[in-house]
Amino acid sequence: MDLHSHLPYWLIKNGIISTFPSLKKDEHTDIAIIGAGISGALAAYYLSDCGYKVTVIDRRHAGMGSTAASTALLQYEIDTPLSKLIKLVPKQDAIQAYKLCREAIYTIQEICRNIDTTAHFRVRSSLQYASYKKDTTTHKEEYLLRKKQGFDVTWLEPDDIADKYGFDAPGAILSKDGAEIDAYKLTHGLLNYATANGATVYDNTTIEHITCTKNGTTLQTNTGCYIKAKYLVMAGGYESLQYIPKKVAEVHSTYALVSEPMNTEEFWHKNSLVWETAMPYLYFRVTDKNRILVGGKDDAFYNPRLRSSRTKQKAEQLVETFTRKLPHIQITADFSWSGAFAVTKDGLPYIGTIPSLPNTYFALGFGGNGIVFSVIAATIIRDMIMGKKNADAGKFSFNR
Numbered sequence: 001m002d003l004h005s006h007l008p009y010w011l012i013k014n015g016i017i018s019t020f021p022s023l024k025k026d027e028h029t030d031i032a033i034i035g036a037g038i039s040g041a042l043a044a045y046y047l048s049d050c051g052y053k054v055t056v057i058d059r060r061h062a063g064m065g066s067t068a069a070s071t072a073l074l075q076y077e078i079d080t081p082l083s084k085l086i087k088l089v090p091k092q093d094a095i096q097a098y099k100l101c102r103e104a105i106y107t108i109q110e111i112c113r114n115i116d117t118t119a120h121f122r123v124r125s126s127l128q129y130a131s132y133k134k135d136t137t138t139h140k141e142e143y144l145l146r147k148k149q150g151f152d153v154t155w156l157e158p159d160d161i162a163d164k165y166g167f168d169a170p171g172a173i174l175s176k177d178g179a180e181i182d183a184y185k186l187t188h189g190l191l192n193y194a195t196a197n198g199a200t201v202y203d204n205t206t207i208e209h210i211t212c213t214k215n216g217t218t219l220q221t222n223t224g225c226y227i228k229a230k231y232l233v234m235a236g237g238y239e240s241l242q243y244i245p246k247k248v249a250e251v252h253s254t255y256a257l258v259s260e261p262m263n264t265e266e267f268w269h270k271n272s273l274v275w276e277t278a279m280p281y282l283y284f285r286v287t288d289k290n291r292i293l294v295g296g297k298d299d300a301f302y303n304p305r306l307r308s309s310r311t312k313q314k315a316e317q318l319v320e321t322f323t324r325k326l327p328h329i330q331i332t333a334d335f336s337w338s339g340a341f342a343v344t345k346d347g348l349p350y351i352g353t354i355p356s357l358p359n360t361y362f363a364l365g366f367g368g369n370g371i372v373f374s375v376i377a378a379t380i381i382r383d384m385i386m387g388k389k390n391a392d393a394g395k396f397s398f399n400r
């Protein structure tokens with residue numbers, strides 16, 4: 001798959017952080033992980049910490065799949081509002097999914113402290129405004145439901161929004177819990193931690209065949225080597241879809257830009273993450289060097305050529321939409337890019353096993369909250385491999 005078009009900001013900003021060799025000989029390991037993006041890196045972090053011999057394999061360079069393209073807002077509010085999710089899955093599961101996502105934000109904070117990375121983790125409140133007056137009633141119901149379930153949320157009226165954020169909206173939910181990160185840098189921090197724990201990472205190595213039995217897994221690479229492992233973690237991002245017999249997600253295209261650096265330090269209330277109720281939604285946040293990141297204008301197709309050809313025009317549209325919303329902040333796009341992303345029917349990720357691939361654990365953090373889902377996936381998979389009961393595993397299983 002072609003995962004992103006043009007150069008994502010994080011790749012230019014960070015360049016090559018670390019590279020790993022390709023695999024040139026057969027290998028035996030406890031756990032093979034396909035994918036050295038944020039999902040594979042988190043799995044490697046947890047599993048190597050538990051004393052397993054871990055081998056991570058990536059056909060690209062580590063972190064250079066979807067992770068490098070991520071705009072990396074860390075939010076517990078998934079793309080499906082809680083009030084809608086409780087109609088799609090059992091109510092307690094929906095609430096717990098939201099709570100797990102909130103917990104995952106702070107788990108990332110703890111991990112960043114533990115691995116001593118400079119991935120710029122920063123707690124940020126998150127504002128979701130009603131895009132249209134007609135959305136206000138359901139948005140307020142969403143606020144009341146979340147408040148009742150113990151989430152730290154405040155309802156903002158139009159005057160508060162204008163005062164704190166400098167734009168007009170008929171109502172908004174301000175959540176205390178949210179954060180931002182440089183996902184590409186975090187991935188490298190996690191992989192470095194895992195390699196210090198004895199893990200091995202291979203770049204430029206494609207897994208071409210997978211044979212799974214009850215006794216273990218054999219992976220064949222494009223370099224003609226074999227990896228034998230007791231367990232396989234499938235963290236191949238959207239490219240993992242080929243291994244799943246049923247259709248669990250649709251792949252769309254999304255667009256983003258980062259502005260030129262500006263002189264202002266606080267653009268709106270505490271530089272919150274901002275997004276809206278309309279789908280696809282516009283979102284914006286502030287990055288390092290006082291740049292404003294704007295994303296959205298999604299297309300409901302995966303067509304990398306068309307996506308690529310539209311990237312510049314979409315960036316212009318994002319600037320125009322942002323400037324219409326906040327005319328007092330004039331931004332100029334410095335870097336723009338686009339990428340594939342997968343959506344599921346309920347907005348929840350797929351984590352766990354499928355019958356056709358025994359001893360294989362999928363970590364598919366599909367949806368707008370891919371990074372927090374990757375944290376949830378890594379902890380559930382760690383528990384499954386260790387034979388520990390995880391009460392949340394069923395909520396994200398393939399047969400939910």
Ligand SMILES: Cc1cc2nc3c(=O)[nH]c(=O)nc-3n(C[C@H](O)[C@H](O)[C@H](O)COP(=O)(O)OP(=O)(O)OC[C@H]3O[C@@H](n4cnc5c(N)ncnc54)[C@H](O)[C@@H]3O)c2cc1C
Pocket residue numbers: 003004034035036037038039040057058059060061062063064065066067068069070071072073074205206207208235236237238239240254255256295338339340341363364365366367368369370371372374
């Ligand atoms: C523009 C954009 C904005 C986004 N914004 C956000 C956001 O604000 N917040 C958020 O949480 N998420 C966001 N996401 C989603 C997030 O980026 C993804 O959920 C996340 O990066 C997925 O990580 P991953 O490790 O699962 O996949 P990847 O980063 O794609 O890693 C998978 C790796 O597996 C490797 N691989 C696949 N198959 C094989 C094989 N057969 N052999 C060897 N290697 C293989 C690939 O090369 C790849 O490097 C955004 C995505 C995009 C594109």
